[in-house]
Amino acid sequence: MSAAAPLAVEGLSAGYGATEIVEGASFAVPAGGRLAVLGRNGVGKTTLLAALMGLARRQAGRILLDGRDIAGLATPERARLGLGYVPQTRDVFRSLTVEENLIAGLKDRPRAALDEAYAMFPRLGERRRQTASLLSGGEQQMLSTARTVLGRPRVLLLDEPLEGLAPVICDELMAALHRLTESGSMTILLVEQQIERAFDFAPETIVMDRGRIVWSGPTAALRGDRDAVERHLGVGSFR
Ligand SMILES: Nc1ncnc2c1ncn2[C@@H]1O[C@H](COP(=O)(O)OP(=O)(O)OP(=O)(O)O)[C@@H](O)[C@H]1O
Ligand SMILES: [Mg+2]
Structure with a gap:
């Protein structure tokens, strides 16, 4: 039997109060994996990360960290078990x-x-x-x-970490994060508006639209599909 993925999300719905923002999200990231989470403004990317961290309300679904369902745990406990979060703020x-x-x-x-x-x-x-x-x-x-x-989290959640950084610093940060995943000890979820940089960084991508995952698969496949990029991410996403 293969080891459980460091992070697996099954049918996760989450939001604020009774409002559902993220609807039925399912995905998994392998050890040392790098996953880009892309989508236009307001589609629920931050809410997804916040729900993983216990900062938005989960309405349904499971969040498995190394095979263990953490969805009922408080935020500090999730951090202690190995979830790291760099919020957009x-x-x-x-x-x-x-x-x-x-x-x-x-x-x-x-x-x-x-x-x-x-x-x-x-x-x-x-x-x-x-x-x-x-x-x-x-x-x-x-x-x-x-x-x-x-803090060497097992799973690192990054919400637009490149915002405000000069291009040369972006290059260095992406390279440093890449190195951290290479030993397989860290897994990274990257929400990013700089689409090309996210494509370069992550071999796998999920794309969200209005709270749902509307595309998922190898980044190379999305990158080669100009129609899908324009449909889901908007014309002009490419630099
Ligand atoms: N604390 C909150 N209470 C109620 N609604 C919220 C809250 N935070 C966000 N929302 C709503 O949830 C929706 C998704 O917001 P979210 O911040 O997850 O989007 P996003 O994809 O991260 O956008 P961006 O690319 O602009 O950062 C938006 O309609 C937003 O108004
Ligand atoms: Mg956001």
Whole structure:
């Protein structure tokens, strides 16, 4: 029998209060897998990630982390079991310094692991004593991402991590995330509006429209299907 996928979602419906936003989502990501979650604005990508993390209300379905259904667990418990989340809203402790923010992300890893964050984003090393509220938007994005990655989650949920970052930093971040998945110890779900970068990063893609998964499969197949790209992602998605 093969090992359970790090993340498997079965018939997940979720939303806010009684409002259903995500409807019947099913997919799985293998160990070391990289999955892009694409779609126009407002189709439910953030709600899907929030539901996985326990921050949006699940109305039906199962969320399996290494084969265990976590759908009934509170958010901190999901984090403890290995789900990492970098929200679209750049989650930093504004009154703490860069380094203090990163230390909060270490969990039980040694302090020396901070160097991994500074290698990923040298800019954070230069600003390690700076209060997070004084960072630029792009720097806060780096800090939010680095803090979560430092905790070495089994499954990392990234909601538009490239927003506000300069192109060269985007390249470096994508390469660093790619390396993290290569050993098979981390699995990544990437929500991204930069379609070409998401295509380059993820071998598998799901596309959402109005709360439903309307396309899923190998990224190469979607990339080669200009009609599907235009239908689901909108004309002009390609740079
Ligand atoms: N806290 C909330 N309460 C009620 N409705 C919400 C809430 N957050 C989002 N929604 C609604 O859920 C729908 C999907 O929003 P969501 O943020 O998941 O979309 P998205 O695909 O991430 O969009 P974007 O690409 O703009 O980030 C939208 O219609 C939005 O208005
Ligand atoms: Mg969103």
